[in-house]
Amino acid sequence: MKIFAFINQKGGVGKTTIAINLARALSLRDYKILLIDFDPQANAGSGLGIKVGKEESIYQAIIEGYCEKFIKNPFPNLYLLPSSIDLVGLEVELVEYPNREYVLKNLIKNSFYQDKPLKDFFDFIFIDSPPSLSLITVNILTACEGIIIPLQCEYYALEGLSLLVKTIRGIKKSLNPDLMLFGLVLTMYDKRNKLSHEVAEEAKEHFKWIIFNTLIPRSVRVSEAPSFGKPVIDYSPNNKASEAFLKLADEFLERIKSRKKYP
Numbered sequence: 001m002k003i004f005a006f007i008n009q010k011g012g013v014g015k016t017t018i019a020i021n022l023a024r025a026l027s028l029r030d031y032k033i034l035l036i037d038f039d040p041q042a043n044a045g046s047g048l049g050i051k052v053g054k055e056e057s058i059y060q061a062i063i064e065g066y067c068e069k070f071i072k073n074p075f076p077n078l079y080l081l082p083s084s085i086d087l088v089g090l091e092v093e094l095v096e097y098p099n100r101e102y103v104l105k106n107l108i109k110n111s112f113y114q115d116k117p118l119k120d121f122f123d124f125i126f127i128d129s130p131p132s133l134s135l136i137t138v139n140i141l142t143a144c145e146g147i148i149i150p151l152q153c154e155y156y157a158l159e160g161l162s163l164l165v166k167t168i169r170g171i172k173k174s175l176n177p178d179l180m181l182f183g184l185v186l187t188m189y190d191k192r193n194k195l196s197h198e199v200a201e202e203a204k205e206h207f208k209w210i211i212f213n214t215l216i217p218r219s220v221r222v223s224e225a226p227s228f229g230k231p232v233i234d235y236s237p238n239n240k241a242s243e244a245f246l247k248l249a250d251e252f253l254e255r256i257k258s259r260k261k262y263p
């Protein structure tokens with residue numbers, strides 16, 4: 001299992017932050033990671049200090065059908081296929097595409113990096129997604145193998161989750177039989193806040209079988225890091241959240257090994 005997507009149709013729940021920092025933590029463990037930003041907000045790019053226009057973004061890569069020349073390498077072992085706001089237009093244009101649900105999957109399948117298929121060059125491909133259940137999200141669900149759902153430790157965290165799970169089941173049945181819900185990550189956890197604790201407990205109860213033990217704490221350093229174009233792991237390495245992301249990476253790797261699908 002190599003291709004993971006970070007999905008939750010709720011906005012601002014920590015998808016991009018987890019994608020960036022889990023990717024960075026794995027890159028520090030010597031894994032090669034490609035982070036694909038498939039969100040017009042292009043937050044994964046700005047969080048890694050990269051801003052590109054339409055011509056240099058995944059939008060153009062989709063049009064050309066190949067992505068090698070668009071891939072950036074902002075940190076050792078960590079690569080990015082950046083997005084731009086123009087991706088908004090793709091949602092409309094996709095309707096006209098012949099295999100409109102498979103556009104991202106085909107891009108990954110047909111692209112090479114340094115003469116190797118993407119799946120051979122990279123140990124993991126991560127896809128960051130927008131806060132919607134749109135055709136873009138369908139493309140992501142069709143292209144990936146494992147889904148990681150971030151949950152913010154706030155009221156309403158679990159609301160909307162059943163729709164998401166239903167959507168995942170539908171795609172698994174129709175477009176992507178390999179799709180699997182790989183894990184749920186609880187984030188922005190504040191141990192002084194009773195509600196945060198209650199949400200975490202409730203989520204653990206409902207999703208015992210799939211939830212990651214590592215809780216990502218709320219920390220102001222996490223929200224500052226993107227303005228420096230760095231993952232918090234680099235911006236503030238001794239921060240509790242940075243430590244949590246490194247622990248999450250270990251748990252992620254253990255889970256993959258225990259499922260015996262990797263390497």
Ligand SMILES: Nc1ncnc2c1ncn2[C@@H]1O[C@H](COP(=O)(O)OP(=O)(O)OP(=O)(O)O)[C@@H](O)[C@H]1O
Pocket residue numbers: 010011012013014015016017018039041043129130131187188189216217218219220222223224226241
């Ligand atoms: N552990 C944390 N502690 C404090 N702030 C955090 C934490 N994780 C994320 N944030 C902040 O919360 C906001 C939302 O996070 P993020 O952008 O990762 O969510 P998202 O789900 O990707 O949002 P969107 O749905 O808009 O793509 C950002 O400002 C981010 O810096």
Ligand SMILES: [Mg+2]
Pocket residue numbers: 015016017039041043128129130
């Ligand atoms: Mg995001």
